Amino acid sequence: MKASLIFLAIDLIGTFIFAMSGAAVGIRRHFDIFGIFALAAATGIGGGIIRDLCIGATPPPGLTDPFYMLMILLAVVASICFRKTINRLELPALYLDAIGLGFFAAFGANKTYLLTGNLLLAILMGCVSGVGGGCIRDILSGSTPHIFSREIYATAAIAGACIELLGSTGIISPIYSTWIAIVVCSTMRILALHFRINLPRVRASSS
Amino acid sequence: MKASLIFLAIDLIGTFIFAMSGAAVGIRRHFDIFGIFALAAATGIGGGIIRDLCIGATPPPGLTDPFYMLMILLAVVASICFRKTINRLELPALYLDAIGLGFFAAFGANKTYLLTGNLLLAILMGCVSGVGGGCIRDILSGSTPHIFSREIYATAAIAGACIELLGSTGIISPIYSTWIAIVVCSTMRILALHFRINLPRVRASSS
Amino acid sequence: MKASLIFLAIDLIGTFIFAMSGAAVGIRRHFDIFGIFALAAATGIGGGIIRDLCIGATPPPGLTDPFYMLMILLAVVASICFRKTINRLELPALYLDAIGLGFFAAFGANKTYLLTGNLLLAILMGCVSGVGGGCIRDILSGSTPHIFSREIYATAAIAGACIELLGSTGIISPIYSTWIAIVVCSTMRILALHFRINLPRVRASSS
Numbered sequence: 001m002k003a004s005l006i007f008l009a010i011d012l013i014g015t016f017i018f019a020m021s022g023a024a025v026g027i028r029r030h031f032d033i034f035g036i037f038a039l040a041a042a043t044g045i046g047g048g049i050i051r052d053l054c055i056g057a058t059p060p061p062g063l064t065d066p067f068y069m070l071m072i073l074l075a076v077v078a079s080i081c082f083r084k085t086i087n088r089l090e091l092p093a094l095y096l097d098a099i100g101l102g103f104f105a106a107f108g109a110n111k112t113y114l115l116t117g118n119l120l121l122a123i124l125m126g127c128v129s130g131v132g133g134g135c136i137r138d139i140l141s142g143s144t145p146h147i148f149s150r151e152i153y154a155t156a157a158i159a160g161a162c163i164e165l166l167g168s169t170g171i172i173s174p175i176y177s178t179w180i181a182i183v184v185c186s187t188m189r190i191l192a193l194h195f196r197i198n199l200p201r202v203r204a205s206s207s
Numbered sequence: 208m209k210a211s212l213i214f215l216a217i218d219l220i221g222t223f224i225f226a227m228s229g230a231a232v233g234i235r236r237h238f239d240i241f242g243i244f245a246l247a248a249a250t251g252i253g254g255g256i257i258r259d260l261c262i263g264a265t266p267p268p269g270l271t272d273p274f275y276m277l278m279i280l281l282a283v284v285a286s287i288c289f290r291k292t293i294n295r296l297e298l299p300a301l302y303l304d305a306i307g308l309g310f311f312a313a314f315g316a317n318k319t320y321l322l323t324g325n326l327l328l329a330i331l332m333g334c335v336s337g338v339g340g341g342c343i344r345d346i347l348s349g350s351t352p353h354i355f356s357r358e359i360y361a362t363a364a365i366a367g368a369c370i371e372l373l374g375s376t377g378i379i380s381p382i383y384s385t386w387i388a389i390v391v392c393s394t395m396r397i398l399a400l401h402f403r404i405n406l407p408r409v410r411a412s413s414s
Numbered sequence: 415m416k417a418s419l420i421f422l423a424i425d426l427i428g429t430f431i432f433a434m435s436g437a438a439v440g441i442r443r444h445f446d447i448f449g450i451f452a453l454a455a456a457t458g459i460g461g462g463i464i465r466d467l468c469i470g471a472t473p474p475p476g477l478t479d480p481f482y483m484l485m486i487l488l489a490v491v492a493s494i495c496f497r498k499t500i501n502r503l504e505l506p507a508l509y510l511d512a513i514g515l516g517f518f519a520a521f522g523a524n525k526t527y528l529l530t531g532n533l534l535l536a537i538l539m540g541c542v543s544g545v546g547g548g549c550i551r552d553i554l555s556g557s558t559p560h561i562f563s564r565e566i567y568a569t570a571a572i573a574g575a576c577i578e579l580l581g582s583t584g585i586i587s588p589i590y591s592t593w594i595a596i597v598v599c600s601t602m603r604i605l606a607l608h609f610r611i612n613l614p615r616v617r618a619s620s621s
Contacts, residue, residue: 029351034359034361054467054477056470056472058260059261059262059328060261063328063332064325064327065327069327118478120479120480139346140352143556145554153448155448241567245568256468265468266470267468270468270538270539273534347559349557349558
């Protein structure tokens with residue numbers, strides 16, 4: 001019971017953080033109030049909805065549990081109130097996003113493994129939980145999804161998912177695995193941002 | 208039995224109207240015959256499919272019941288035959304779309320509440336039923352979804368869904384709620400179109 | 415047992431071919447290594463995932479069975495190693511894609527009919543299996559989906575699905591239907607490519 005409460009908290013914190021990133025894009029793109037809320041919601045719970053549809057956990061809690069909508073509403077209000085600050089401090093926003101990534105990767109991998117017992121699926125769904133919302137945000141706001149070309153992002157989510165699963169499968173204590181997963185995933189992403197580390201690219205024509 | 212027939216009719220009428228709006232975009236974008244049909248289908252049944260996947264009502268009736276495909280086919284044929292008129296009369300087309308929005312919002316909210324008994328989910332799914340198809344149409348045809356920046360649209364769908372749910376939950380008679388929901392939602396949207404009422408926007412930098 | 419093995423092989427071959435087409439786009443668009451893999455995966459298994467969600471076959475085997483990920487990995491490695499050749503020989507790549515289309519249309523129609531017994535759904539899902547992955551690839555890489563305006567593509571998938579269903583329903587022997595479906599669908603697409611046959615378009619204003 002306590003563990004499930006901790007995981008609910010983790011999912012809600014991730015939702016809040018990602019919803020803020022969606023709201024920030026909506027404000028910059030001059031969406032109306034509803035548009036900002038819709039983009040925040042799609043970013044905050046979109047990845048989790050894709051995960052829940054794929055593992056057959058319908059209806060997705062992100063759509064049935066009012067706490068998620070509350071988090072999104074809070075994120076929209078906060079984004080509008082502090083939009084001057086958010087616009088000025090672009091890097092802290094990216095750091096926040098990195099922490100949200102860690103929370104979602106750990107939560108998504110854990111939930112999927114508990115429900116299906118399939119390791120491959122759990123890793124993939126940890127990754128989808130983490131990057132899905134941002135991907136939907138980019139498509140809805142008309143840009144090519146960032147995850148395809150930006151600094152180590154989905155790779156960090158996969159690393160976080162794998163560490164979390166060390167706990168779910170009992171290889172290390174599940175008490176620690178979640179926090180280690182969040183810290184490692186978020187740190188990987190923050191370091192990649194800070195030092196502008198990218199995954200290698202392939203030259204289109206190796207002439 | 209009679210009520211479910213009325214709701215089937217409501218869903219089919221909504222499908223026809225939205226399929227026409229999809230076909231009209233396909234014609235303007237010079238898609239081939241299949242492309243026009245595919246865009247009409249995605250617009251007509253796309254919102255309902257997302258709703259059905261989210262509430263676990265698979266396979267979605269929009270894909271299994273030939274009546275829906277028939278409506279889409281009729282809409283495509285009508286759009287091609289009357290394309291001169293449709294192009295000339297842009298406003299009536301938007302009015303039709305507003306009526307489709309009302310039908311879908313009421314139907315989606317009612318179906319979701321009957322299946323899941325969750326009010327929040329029913330409101331959200333009424334909204335998704337109404338705006339989902341248009342959103343998919345915009346993404347597939349390469350434009351930023353209109354719902355994010357256009358006159359009161361999803362807001363009207365949410366209002367319609369809420370009124371419909373007054374009936375589903377027995378607060379007002381379900382005989383009236385559906386029609387009131389459709390009229391209120393469609394009227395809100397038409398008035399917003401007519402007087403160009405938009406939801407407030409947030410200035411990106413409040414300097 | 416033997417039949418299901420043949421169908422698994424058909425699905426895996428289709429996955430490999432489509433993953434290559436996704437990887438090729440990723441390389442051309444200068445995605446990083448993960449981005450190339452993600453686009454290859456979305457193209458290779460995306461259509462099948464949409465189909466599986468629609469028919470309630472969750473979690474989708476494309477996400478749980480390591481063979482699919484292995485196919486995608488092989489396709490990415492092959493695309494990177496032979497990118498010079500792939501770039502030079504554009505037409506052979508399109509021919510390969512046409513063969514993948516046939517494999518997926520037959521597999522998707524057969525799987526859907528076995529699971530649901532609904533003919534309309536089986537035809538639609540055969541089509542979605544065939545064109546869905548390419549459609550997701552186009553949206554994720556920021557271009558309008560090709561299927562809407564290109565030479566006979568989805569039409570060939572529908573033809574393939576219908577022929578496959580002649581076998582599934584016992585009208586012709588299921589031993590032959592799959593191969594006839596694959597050959598007819600792929601040949602239709604290759605002929606359309608070769609002779610630049612398009613479906614008729616509708617002039618936007620017939621003045």
